[in-house]
Every structure is written in structure tokens, then in C-alpha cells.
Amino acid sequence: xxxxxxxxxxxxxxxxxxxxxxxxxxxxxxxxxxxxxxxxxxxxxxxxxxxxxxxxxxxxxxxxxxxxxxxxxxxxxxxxxxxxxxxxxxxxxxxxxxxxxxxxxxxxxxxxxxxxxxxxxxxxxxxxxxxxxxxxxxxxxxxxxxxxxxxxxxxxxxxxxxxxxxxxxxxxxxxxxxxxxxxxxxxxxxxxxxxxxxxxxxxxxxxxxxxxxxxxxxxxxxxxxxxxxxxxxxxxxxxxxxxxxxxxxxxxxxxxxxxxxxxxxxxxxxxxxxxxxxxxxxxxxxxxxxxxxxxxxxxxxxxxxxxxxxxxxxxxxxxxxxxxxxxxxxxxxxxxxxxxxxxxxxxxxxxxxxxxxxxxxxxxxxxxxxxxxxxxxxxxxxxxxxx
Numbered sequence: 286x287x288x289x290x291x292x293x294x295x296x297x298x299x300x301x302x303x304x305x306x307x308x309x310x311x312x313x314x315x316x317x318x319x320x321x322x323x324x325x326x327x328x329x330x331x332x333x334x335x336x337x338x339x340x341x342x343x344x345x346x347x348x349x350x351x352x353x354x355x356x357x358x359x360x361x362x363x364x365x366x367x368x369x370x371x372x373x374x375x376x377x378x379x380x381x382x383x384x385x386x387x388x389x390x391x392x393x394x395x396x397x398x399x400x401x402x403x404x405x406x407x408x409x410x411x412x413x414x415x416x417x418x419x420x421x422x423x424x425x426x427x428x429x430x431x432x433x434x435x436x437x438x439x440x441x442x443x444x445x446x447x448x449x450x451x452x453x454x455x456x457x458x459x460x461x462x463x464x465x466x467x468x469x470x471x472x473x474x475x476x477x478x479x480x481x482x483x484x485x486x487x488x489x490x491x492x493x494x495x496x497x498x499x500x501x502x503x504x505x506x507x508x509x510x511x512x513x514x515x516x517x518x519x520x521x522x523x524x525x526x527x528x529x530x531x532x533x534x535x536x537x538x539x540x541x542x543x544x545x546x547x548x549x550x551x552x553x554x555x556x557x558x559x560x561x562x563x564x565x566x567x568x569x570x571x572x573x574x575x576x577x578x579x580x581x582x583x584x585x586x587x588x589x590x591x592x593x594x595x596x597x598x599x600x601x602x603x604x605x606x607x608x609x610x611x612x613x614x615x616x617x618x619x620x621x622x623x624x625x626x627x628x629x630x631x632x633x634x635x636x637x638x639x640x641x642x643x644x645x646x647x648x649x650x651x652x653x654x655x656x657x658x659x660x661x662x663x664x665x666x667x668x669x670x671x672x
Contacts, residue, residue: 302380377483440453569583
């Protein structure tokens, strides 16, 4: 079944590239005026299209190709309704929207007339001085009759690469080899048939997306470096902890020896200073009034010094206790007591000194005979009485 122009056809798309049939376009070639700058070319193409198009330019989808060196410009336009009737809608969703005959761009087939065919249309293309911009293109739908002897360049497929540039893959007349042609970004933006405002905004958005993508890549690299640094730091900490553990395991015996040495020195000092903590506490407890004085903590120092912390019912009871200690002749008061009376209770801290006295020798025990005689006297009997 043949496809007519009024029947919708599916767009030829691959990786967001939309190719439009060339026969849907009005195509015109022009010569660029002398002295026209590169910035003035888009305005010149728009004015030329407005002068020749039968419809307002707002209703058209159009684009152009330009070769400044050969001073050639080719513009092409189609009505928006015509594209919709052919089934081409939502063109904003594609990366590029181009006529299929742009596949000849950059092919440099030589001056003269050449034939071009794709799955969408076939065309007769005339090249002059410019190797990239044809002088004229006459395109027809694919179902139109063609001369059996007509051969030409055949568009095999087209795609966009990672840089969003378009590559056309063609087969030359009489050849089975495949060759490719790539369109650069500036030519693609000029040839894209969507509105100028859309292309301006889209171009800006793509630049921003590109910058964001580059920033994300740099951020990912930076994060990878941070992760690597973190792994190195963890490895270094592990090695350091291992070394510290080894050193700690080796220093434990040394620490024990040092502790034993410190204890030995302390004991030597005790023996040298004749420290008698038990004797001191015996004296303190023997003289302490049990009901009025209570010890909380005692600490002994060198030279038989002792600090007593405790509680007393009254300050007078504490003073009386201290007087008894001083009167014993074995305890001396080294500093005035520190007292604090609160809620009817007196807490104190007092520093005392201990004067050691050797115990008096016990008298010798009498012989057993004397003990028996004494026992007889006590009983009131003597040897003579018995007789």
C-alpha cells in the first residue's frame, strides 16, 4: 500500500534524532552579499525567507545552511500544519530535527547534479562552487516514479554521538562501502527547523547541563580522592594501633617492675622512718569517746604524722578529746583543728603527730618453789603447823 502525503508516517528517529522527509520543504539557494558578517547571516536568512514564503514565518519550521567562503546560503521551510498532517508532532522532545537531505553535508561529491535517496524521500541535488551547500534541491516523496537508471547516494542510517553531534552513514553510487559524514554543532543549530526562540533556550539549557555534568564528574573525582585518602588514613591508623599494641604489650612487664620498685622504696621509707600506723590508731581509739567522737577517714604520712577526719557531737567534745591526746604524752597537735558545724553536727579535720614509746619491761617470774610457799601462807598452813 502506497503512503500518501496526507497519511501520517512515523518519524525516522534514532537516539533523539528526528529526520523529516525532504519533499515536505520549500528549498531555495541564495548568494551571500559582499561584506555580510557572520552575525548578520541568521537575519539575512530570515529576511530572505519572509520575502519568498507564502506564509508568515511564525507558522513555518525552517533552517538554513551557509558556506561563507563560497558565499552560498540554502534555506528550507515547511508549514507546521503540514508536518502535523504527516505525523510529525512533539518536535521539542528530540535532540535535533533535520531534513533528510542534509546527509549530503560535507560529503563533497563534486560539482554537478547528484541523486539522493532515503527511506523518506529522494531528491536531485545540484552542487556548484560550494562543496557543502548545494545550489538547489528538488525533493520528491519515495513513492514517486523515478528513472530506472537513476542512481545516487543512499542514506543508510543516522545517529547522534556522545557529544550530541549528528553522523550520517551513506553509500555512494556504484559502491557497497559505507562512509560517514558528521555535522558540527554550529551547523546543526542553524539547520534545525524548530523556532529560533526554542533553539535559543535549548542551547542555553544544554550548556548548563553540560556544565552541571562536568561539575558532577569533578565532584565524583574529588569524592573518589577523599575516599582514597580516607582508606589511606584508616590503613595508617590500623598500622599505628598495631604498633601501639605491640609497644604496650612490651611495656607491661616494665610497668610491673616499676611498680614493684616503687613499692619497695615506699616500704624502705616506712622502715627508715619507723612508721607505726597501727600503734597510732590504737592510741587514738583508746582515748576516743565512743559516743561523742567518730572517725570517717585517717591517713598516715612519713614521720608518724596522721590526719584524722571525723564527726563530733560538739566542738567542746572535740577539744576535750584533743586535750586527752596531748595529755597522753604520745600525741602532739601539729595544727589547729578545722571544724564545721552544720545541722547540730560538727565535722573536723585535725593533724596529729605520734611519739612512740617502747613498752616497759615486765618483771621476771618467781621460781615455782616460792610460788608454792606463797600459796601455803595464803592458805594459813606451814610445815610446822602440820607437824
